[in-house]
Amino acid sequence: xxxxxxxxxxVQSDDPHQAFAVHYKERKQQxxxxxxxxxxxxxxxxxxxxxxxxxxxxxxxxxxxxLSEISREHLNVKLGFINTLILLTSSLTMAMAVQxxxxxxEGRVYFFMFATIALALCxxxxxxxxxxxxxxxxxxPGPLFHYVAEGAETKATVAxxxxxxxEGSTEVAHEAEHGRKFSLEPVKGSATSSAQHAEIxxxxxxxxxxxxxxxxxxxxxxxxxxxxxxxxxSPLVADxxxxxxxxxxxxFVDIVxxxxxxxxxxxxxxxxxxxxx
Amino acid sequence: MSxxxxxxxxxxxxQPEPNYLNWSHTVKDWLLTGDHKxxxxxxLISVTIFFIVGGVAAxxxxxxxxxxxxxxxxxxxxxxxxxxxxxxxxxxxxxxxxPATLGNFLIPLMIGAxxxxxxxxxxxxxxxxxxxxxxxxxxxxxxxxxxxxxxxTPYSSMFSNGNxxxxxxxxxxxxxxxxxxxxxxxxxxxxxxxPGMTWFRLPLFVWAHYATSLIMVLGTPxxxxxxxxxxxxxxxxxxxxxxxxxxxPVLFQHMFWFYSHPAVYIMIxxxxxxxxxxxxxxxxxxxxxxxxxAFSSLAIALLGFFVWGHHMFTTGQSMYxxxxxxxxxxxxxxxxxxxxxxxxxxxxxxxxxxxxxxxxALGFMGLFLIGGLTGLFLSTMGVDIHxxxxxxxxxxxHYVMVGGAIMAFLGxxxxxxxxxxGRMYNENMAKVAAVMIFVGFNATFFPQFIVGYxxxxxxxxxxxxxxxxxxxxxxxxxxxxxxGYAMPGVYLVASLFNGxxxxxxxxxxxxxxxxxxxxxxxxxxxxxPIVTWEAYExxxxxxxxxxxxxxxxxxxxxTNFGGESGTEPAGHPAGD
Numbered sequence: 001x002x003x004x005x006x007x008x009x010x011v012q013s014d015d016p017h018q019a020f021a022v023h024y025k026e027r028k029q030q031x032x033x034x035x036x037x038x039x040x041x042x043x044x045x046x047x048x049x050x051x052x053x054x055x056x057x058x059x060x061x062x063x064x065x066x067l068s069e070i071s072r073e074h075l076n077v078k079l080g081f082i083n084t085l086i087l088l089t090s091s092l093t094m095a096m097a098v099q100x101x102x103x104x105x106e107g108r109v110y111f112f113m114f115a116t117i118a119l120a121l122c123x124x125x126x127x128x129x130x131x132x133x134x135x136x137x138x139x140x141p142g143p144l145f146h147y148v149a150e151g152a153e154t155k156a157t158v159a160x161x162x163x164x165x166x167e168g169s170t171e172v173a174h175e176a177e178h179g180r181k182f183s184l185e186p187v188k189g190s191a192t193s194s195a196q197h198a199e200i201x202x203x204x205x206x207x208x209x210x211x212x213x214x215x216x217x218x219x220x221x222x223x224x225x226x227x228x229x230x231x232x233x234s235p236l237v238a239d240x241x242x243x244x245x246x247x248x249x250x251x252f253v254d255i256v257x258x259x260x261x262x263x264x265x266x267x268x269x270x271x272x273x274x275x276x277x
Numbered sequence: 278m279s280x281x282x283x284x285x286x287x288x289x290x291x292q293p294e295p296n297y298l299n300w301s302h303t304v305k306d307w308l309l310t311g312d313h314k315x316x317x318x319x320x321l322i323s324v325t326i327f328f329i330v331g332g333v334a335a336x337x338x339x340x341x342x343x344x345x346x347x348x349x350x351x352x353x354x355x356x357x358x359x360x361x362x363x364x365x366x367x368x369x370x371x372x373x374x375x376p377a378t379l380g381n382f383l384i385p386l387m388i389g390a391x392x393x394x395x396x397x398x399x400x401x402x403x404x405x406x407x408x409x410x411x412x413x414x415x416x417x418x419x420x421x422x423x424x425x426x427x428x429x430t431p432y433s434s435m436f437s438n439g440n441x442x443x444x445x446x447x448x449x450x451x452x453x454x455x456x457x458x459x460x461x462x463x464x465x466x467x468x469x470x471x472p473g474m475t476w477f478r479l480p481l482f483v484w485a486h487y488a489t490s491l492i493m494v495l496g497t498p499x500x501x502x503x504x505x506x507x508x509x510x511x512x513x514x515x516x517x518x519x520x521x522x523x524x525x526p527v528l529f530q531h532m533f534w535f536y537s538h539p540a541v542y543i544m545i546x547x548x549x550x551x552x553x554x555x556x557x558x559x560x561x562x563x564x565x566x567x568x569x570x571a572f573s574s575l576a577i578a579l580l581g582f583f584v585w586g587h588h589m590f591t592t593g594q595s596m597y598x599x600x601x602x603x604x605x606x607x608x609x610x611x612x613x614x615x616x617x618x619x620x621x622x623x624x625x626x627x628x629x630x631x632x633x634x635x636x637x638a639l640g641f642m643g644l645f646l647i648g649g650l651t652g653l654f655l656s657t658m659g660v661d662i663h664x665x666x667x668x669x670x671x672x673x674x675h676y677v678m679v680g681g682a683i684m685a686f687l688g689x690x691x692x693x694x695x696x697x698x699g700r701m702y703n704e705n706m707a708k709v710a711a712v713m714i715f716v717g718f719n720a721t722f723f724p725q726f727i728v729g730y731x732x733x734x735x736x737x738x739x740x741x742x743x744x745x746x747x748x749x750x751x752x753x754x755x756x757x758x759x760x761g762y763a764m765p766g767v768y769l770v771a772s773l774f775n776g777x778x779x780x781x782x783x784x785x786x787x788x789x790x791x792x793x794x795x796x797x798x799x800x801x802x803x804x805x806p807i808v809t810w811e812a813y814e815x816x817x818x819x820x821x822x823x824x825x826x827x828x829x830x831x832x833x834x835x836t837n838f839g840g841e842s843g844t845e846p847a848g849h850p851a852g853d
Contacts, residue, residue: 023392025805029468033394037464040494044456048498051532055506055517058528141522142514196523203515203522207506 019235031241038245042252045215049256052208056263059200066197068267074139075205076130080265083126084257090119091254098247101240109230109243113223116250120220127213139202147198205264212260215253222246296699296796311396314797317382318697319403320373321690325766327369327410330417332759334362339721339755342748347738355738356423357439363426364444368451369410371682372540375547376493377406377458379689380486382697384462386790386797387480389471389806394464402457409450416440416447425736427537430518430529434510442512445504452497452504455543459493462486471789473808480788480812481570485550488574492539492546492581500536503529527592534585542581544678545645546574548685549616552638555692556620558786559635560627563813566619573612580609590661599658606656613649617642628817632784633707637688640715644680648673651726666736668729672722680718687714687765694769695779699796702772706764713761720754785823787814 020030060067097112138146223246229237236242297314307315337358341349350358381399385392393399416422422439424432433441466479466487507529510516518529557564564570586594586602620642629635651673654660664670695701725733728747733740740748782791789808793801 021396023390023396023800024469033464033468036467037395037398037460040460040463044460044494044498047495048502051499051502051535054532055528058525059517062525063523141516145514196521199522200517200524203509203517203524207509207515207517211502 019238034241034245035248038248042248045252049208049211049259052204052211053259053263056204056208059204060267063197063200065269067201068269070198070201071264071267072269074134074137075265076133077265079126079130080261083123084261086119086123086126087254087257090116090123091251093119094247094250098240098244101243104240106230110227113227113243117220117223120216124213124216127209134202139198140206141199141203145195145199145202147195208260208264212253212256215256219246219250219253222249294794294798296794297799298699298796300799309400311392311400312799313381313385313393313396313399314697314801316396316399316403317378317380320377320381320406321697323403323407323410324370324374324378327365327413328374328762330414331362331366331370332762334358334365336755336759338362339752341738342740343745343752345740345742345745350738352738353423356425356736357421359736360422360425360439361417364422364448365413366678367426367540367544368448369406369413371544371678372451372455373406373458374544374682374686375551375689376455376462376486376489376543377402379551379686379693380462380482380489380547381458383693383790384465384483384486385469386696386793386801387483387788388466388469388474389789389802389808390465390469391800391802391805392469393461394469395461398457399461402454402461405450405457406454409447409454412443412447412450416443419443427533428504428507428529429533430507430510430526431520434507434516434518435521442508445508449501449504452501455493456497456501459490459497462490463494466490471806471808474789475808477568477571478808478810478812479571480550481553481564481567481574482547482550484571485546485553485574488578489543489546491575491578492543495582496536496539496543499532500540503532503536506532527589527594530589530592531585534588535582538585538588539578539581541674541677542577544682545685546577548641548682548689549574551685551689551692552620552641553616554786554788555634555638555688556623557813557815558692558784559630559632559638560623561785561815561817561819562623562627563811563815564619565622565625566615567812569615570619573615576612577609580605580612584609584656587656587661590658591665603656603658607653610649610653613645617646617649630823631708632823633704633711634688634692634784636708636711636715637684637691640711640718641681641684641688644676644684644715644718648676648680651676664729666734668725668733668735670729671735672725672729675722675725680722684714684718687711690765690769692784693790694772695783696790696793696795696797698773698776699779699794700772700776701779701783702776703768706768710761710764710768713757713764717754717757717759717761721751721758722754724748724750724754783823785820788812 018027020027024030024033093112093115097109097116100106100108100112134140138144226237226242226246297312307319310316337350338355341347341355341358347355381393384390416439419440422437422441422444424437424439424441424444428441428445466483470479506515506517510518516522517524518526520526553564553570584602584606586598587606590599590602651669655664655670655673691702691707724747728744728751729735731744731747733744733747779795781793781795783795784791787810789806790797792806
């Protein structure tokens with residue numbers, strides 16, 4: 001063996017299922033390292049999403065009723081439920097793919113991997129429907145954001161032209177100076193106020209589901225790469241470990257949605273009344 | 278016992294044995310290497326470049342502050358310069374400095390492994406670091422950023438006209454690089470230890486890096502998402518920190534400091550690991566209270582996650598919340614003090630010798646002591662109201678980060694330089710540099726405690742004339758400090774060309790890394806070592822085994838051992 005193949009490269013072995021990289025002592029050590037590494041990575045992912053959930057909790061705590069009101073009016077619980085079913089099923093097919101890989105039944109591995117990809121694409125399709133509806137209703141935060149609160153008499157635009165100002169406050173002077181609006185205190189009860197909640201809610205909605213969607217797409221890409229490598233008989237995917245780790249990742253993506261769905265879609269105002277008396 | 282065929286005879290002296298540096302010289306073999314030692318060297322070069330960039334910015338700051346008026350730079354430029362100094366030094370020098378260079382190089386050697394668990398992930402982390410660094414340099418070239426390294430909203434998201442997005446992507450990439458390093462270290466320390474290398478035989482350097490990796494893995498993702506939210510707010514107007522939308526700018530500070538306070542422990546903990554190694558070696562004594570020092574690293578990592586609010590005493594957070602944060606911040610002093618007391622006890626009745634790494638280590642102890650104790654002032658809420666955002670804070674964190682982390686980094690580089698390069702540097706120059714850095718550092722930053730206490734705010738180019746004396750003192754110290762930092766750059770590089778060849782174990786140290794060749798062979802050990810001894814089994818009465826001449830005279834002290842031959846390592850007393 002030459003020095004050039006030392007680090008990270010797999011040792012050629014008669015049995016491809018027993019090959020391991022030269023810097024490990026044995027195959028078992030490599031497998032365990034992969035598993036520990038993947039779980040550690042998932043911990044970082046939990047912290048990644050955890051910060052977003054923290055932000056969500058903070059704002060739900062400030063406006064418990066208002067945010068759930070917006071959620072009830074503008075998020076489609078049924079589409080979210082369908083997506084939950086789709087993603088849970090994809091976790092099943094992923095688990096079947098892992099098991100087939102462990103049993104070395106190659107045909108089934110292909111079948112279940114493609115099934116998982118198909119379900120993931122269905123999930124993204126539903127998300128596309130939901131996103132485009134919000135785009136058409138100008139519910140994407142930004143300069144075009146436009147939200148009419150239920151029962152509000154006048155239309156109020158938040159990031160556009162109209163601004164609710166507190167007369168004589170220092171913020172007004174600041175705004176005038178910079179030509180931008182700047183109000184530290186939410187003006188509760190006004191139309192602008194509920195538009196504020198709405199913009200916060202939709203910001204959280206798009207960031208949380210958007211990052212989750214990116215994770216779904218990355219999972220699909222990883223699965224496609226593994227399928228191509230399997231097709232070309234790459235030694236790197238000769239055993240089940242890459243699929244096992246993709247499975248761990250995929251279940252994580254699934255679990256994130258399990259938390260996102262109730263947090264965002266099932267925030268019902270009646271529940272708030274029930275909880276807060 | 279090893280499955281790996283030995284591809285050369287370790288005892289043949291007909292031709293030089295291939296080591297990790299000389300087995301190949303092509304650019305491709307360096308840039309596509311999986312070898313943790315080469316990646317460590319790549320990191321060493323990159324962090325040094327960023328240290329120079331950040332250091333130049335620091336000198337600009339000090340020169341501007343010579344006079345009470347802003348006469349060298351405009352106020353706007355000054356903001357950009359101190360921001361560049363902070364961002365480059367923290368994200369691109371301090372955080373990767375010890376873990377990614379010394380940690381990368383030494384952890385597999387110290388635990389008897391051939392490499393880190395994921396060599397290609399390790400290489401990827403360096404590339405991501407380089408991409409982040411490129412963004413940072415581009416942001417500087419395009420005019421820099423004026424938010425300070427903390428990127429506080431709403432200034433950074435709504436008003437700043439600097440290259441905020443580019444700079445944030447730079448920090449974001451640097452963060453991912455450190456996440457990958459952290460994952461790699463955790464898996465390596467769990468799964469790659471040599472036979473017999475139990476957890477409580479690990480060098481304290483490895484314990485410190487384990488604690489550091491936990492912080493990297495748990496904290497960095499939070500700041501990553503926080504910075505992404507800031508970018509989303511600034512460029513896509515998806516805002517939750519924007520008070521205009523009913524968002525909360527203080528939430529940004531909470532999320533930012535949730536990482537960025539533990540991040541100061543990412544900087545100091547590996548340094549504490551380095552100091553434990555150096556103190557034990559140059560006292561010829563087992564470290565006092567090994568398990569206390571080991572667990573105090575974990576305690577610092579754990580407590581570090583619950584003190585972030587002490588950065589925010591003046592933001593209007595709840596008084597009761599502030600009290601809890603204040604008490605928890607005091608508690609971090611306990612494991613820190615355990616370390617310092619144990620180092621002092623190790624020195625006590627030790628056979629102390631003052632080689633240059635030891636000078637850095639002793640300097641670290643003194644400076645960290647001051648830096649740590651002034652931290653207690655700042656975690657006292659009432660005092661902090663007076664000292665918040667003054668030069669007292671600046672002096673405090675420079676004592677910890679520069680006096681602590683950089684002293685430890687330099688001490689570690691000097692200690693392991695013979696192992697890393699196979700060359701001895703000029704010891705006398707190294708001693709002079711260590712003393713210069715210590716004196717220069719104190720001259721720079723001690724006056725800042727005073728001027729800060731008197732009321733000089735940080736981040737200002739203009740100040741009342743009565744403060745000028747202290748600023749001149751500080752700038753003079755900084756000049757000395759800068760010269761001190763330049764010296765190792767000269768004599769360490771010179772040692773590569775004309776330094777004497779280093780023996781495998783120039784300091785007579787007992788760590789596993791000293792049983793590898795200097796420089797180590799491409800896969801570290803000729804045979805997988807089997808560890809049968811405890812950490813730091815120094816023989817205080819034995820021969821010191823210090824390097825005192827060229828290799829030829831010292832050949833017997835060089836040990837090549839393997840599990841099968843069963844020879845005892847140098848400096849290790851026969852029998853247990």
